[in-house]
Amino acid sequence: MITKEKPRMGMYENVKHQYEKAADLMNLTPAVRKILAITNNEIVVHFPVKMDDGSVEVFTGYRVQHNNALGPYKGGLRYHPTVDIDAARALATWMTWKTSLAGLPYGGGKGGIQLDPSKYSISELERITRRFTYALGDNIGPEHDIPAPDVNTTPQMMAWIADTYMSTKSTNERTKNAHVVTGKPVGAGGLEGRDRATGFGVVVSIKEWAKLKSYDLRGMRYIVQGFGNVGFWASHFMKQHGAILVGVQDASGTIYNADGIDPDQLIVYAQGNNHHISGFPQASEYPTSDFFALDCDIIIPAAMGNQITGENAETIKAMMIAEGANGPVDVEADSILFERNIDVIPDIYCNSGGVIGSYFEWLQNRNGELWQMDEVLTKLESKMGQSFKKLLNTANEFHTDWRTSAYIEAIRRIEQAYIQRGIFP
Numbered sequence: 001m002i003t004k005e006k007p008r009m010g011m012y013e014n015v016k017h018q019y020e021k022a023a024d025l026m027n028l029t030p031a032v033r034k035i036l037a038i039t040n041n042e043i044v045v046h047f048p049v050k051m052d053d054g055s056v057e058v059f060t061g062y063r064v065q066h067n068n069a070l071g072p073y074k075g076g077l078r079y080h081p082t083v084d085i086d087a088a089r090a091l092a093t094w095m096t097w098k099t100s101l102a103g104l105p106y107g108g109g110k111g112g113i114q115l116d117p118s119k120y121s122i123s124e125l126e127r128i129t130r131r132f133t134y135a136l137g138d139n140i141g142p143e144h145d146i147p148a149p150d151v152n153t154t155p156q157m158m159a160w161i162a163d164t165y166m167s168t169k170s171t172n173e174r175t176k177n178a179h180v181v182t183g184k185p186v187g188a189g190g191l192e193g194r195d196r197a198t199g200f201g202v203v204v205s206i207k208e209w210a211k212l213k214s215y216d217l218r219g220m221r222y223i224v225q226g227f228g229n230v231g232f233w234a235s236h237f238m239k240q241h242g243a244i245l246v247g248v249q250d251a252s253g254t255i256y257n258a259d260g261i262d263p264d265q266l267i268v269y270a271q272g273n274n275h276h277i278s279g280f281p282q283a284s285e286y287p288t289s290d291f292f293a294l295d296c297d298i299i300i301p302a303a304m305g306n307q308i309t310g311e312n313a314e315t316i317k318a319m320m321i322a323e324g325a326n327g328p329v330d331v332e333a334d335s336i337l338f339e340r341n342i343d344v345i346p347d348i349y350c351n352s353g354g355v356i357g358s359y360f361e362w363l364q365n366r367n368g369e370l371w372q373m374d375e376v377l378t379k380l381e382s383k384m385g386q387s388f389k390k391l392l393n394t395a396n397e398f399h400t401d402w403r404t405s406a407y408i409e410a411i412r413r414i415e416q417a418y419i420q421r422g423i424f425p
């Protein structure tokens with residue numbers, strides 16, 4: 001008998017499932033429920049770019065704007081072969097919940113280009129980024145929709161976006177537009193600390209969890225999937241708290257050392273190895289498919305969505321998962337983990353340090369200020385501490401899991417804005 005392959009839930013379906021669960025539980029105002037169930041705008045652009053060899057390639061870029069009830073759309077741009085309208089919708093919707101939960105004056109947007117950046121030269125990537133910015137035109141703007149870095153996009157690319165966008169404005173308007181994008185290099189209007197803000201925030205969330213459970217992070221063993229911006233900085237700060245990194249996975253492979261891997265040595269190795277971790281001499285190779293079953297206390301997924309699934313959730317030995325990535329745990333895995341009493345710190349809280357850092361950068365540019373690193377990290381930690389308290393209180397109020405309570409808390413703020421502005425049941 002031929003059995004059909006079980007269809008995998010798409011990322012947007014995943015978000016909608018989480019949303020419906022929260023909306024039911026909180027008895028969300030029907031009109032608001034309808035509004036939040038759809039995206040406001042979905043922009044798809046096809047644009048030509050000249051390659052180094054003189055040929056022309058046409059690229060497809062996306063920007064989905066989910067909701068702006070609380071302020072301008074905000075969220076990153078991803079350069080990856082998996083970027084499509086479904087992924088952009090899901091990631092934009094998560095941004096709406098994330099910015100609301102963090103108490104920021106923003107809505108949610110996300111986008112990117114479907115491409116594998118490793119196949120292009122740096123000058124091709126510059127032309128692709130500038131052409132994409134030009135194609136988006138006034139669909140982005142410092143008070144309308146503000147992109148930022150995400151997977152495979154860098155501060156350098158954010159600087160190209162700012163430069164291209166600003167060059168489309170009249171001479172006396174140009175410098176007022178630097179906050180069209182965040183995550184820029186410090187010299188080009190970026191914020192001290194935005195580079196590490198997401199990873200730092202992931203560790204703030206882990207510290208909050210440890211405090212709640214009366215655990216000491218010193219000596220705790222953890223593994224990280226993805227050793228890019230989020231994975232590295234999270235590991236760097238975990239090291240400062242005495243936690244031991246025993247396994248790392250990126251797209252090139254998986255490495256393991258029961259005695260510990262030094263993240264600061266690994267990043268130096270990766271920088272000289274095309275940003276890949278495989279072959280790191282102080283660890284051994286490990287089977288990729290067994291990664292999440294490694295013996296450890298904490299898992300930090302910091303790569304792509306739908307990595308912890310109904311297929312591998314049963315094998316997990318860790319007692320907690322801190323979602324550095326967006327959507328790393330699918331719906332099936334979520335209920336398995338809940339039944340197995342494995343804590344999940346949900347993405348819209350866990351990785352919110354990045355957008356909080358972006359908000360500080362936006363304010364810095366808007367007000368013509370320069371903030372110091374210590375000030376940035378202290379303010380970020382305090383904001384995340386406040387959100388964690390809200391998340392716990394709401395979980396108690398509704399007798400629900402942390403993901404659903406984070407959603408309820410986020411949606412409540414948006415519901416209130418709509419009701420106060422005049423959309424009634």
Ligand SMILES: NC(=O)C1=CN([C@@H]2O[C@H](COP(=O)(O)OP(=O)(O)OC[C@H]3O[C@@H](n4cnc5c(N)ncnc54)[C@H](OP(=O)(O)O)[C@@H]3O)[C@@H](O)[C@H]2O)C=CC1
Nearest residue numbers: 151152226227228229230250251252302303325326351354
């Ligand atoms: N940057 C930010 O500020 C924020 C990022 N996030 C989320 O965090 C996650 C990581 O983003 P970020 O660190 O910025 O991205 P980066 O591009 O800096 O790093 C991505 C990492 O993921 C790895 N990776 C990609 N595909 C796989 C795979 N199939 N299996 C294992 N590893 C893989 C990459 O490996 P390789 O290099 O080998 O391809 C790389 O190490 C994403 O989900 C993003 O949306 C969330 C909030 C803010």
Ligand SMILES: O=C(O)CCC(=O)C(=O)O
Nearest residue numbers: 075076148150354355358
């Ligand atoms: O910094 C930002 O604006 C958004 C970062 C992002 O894309 C995310 O939080 O997923």
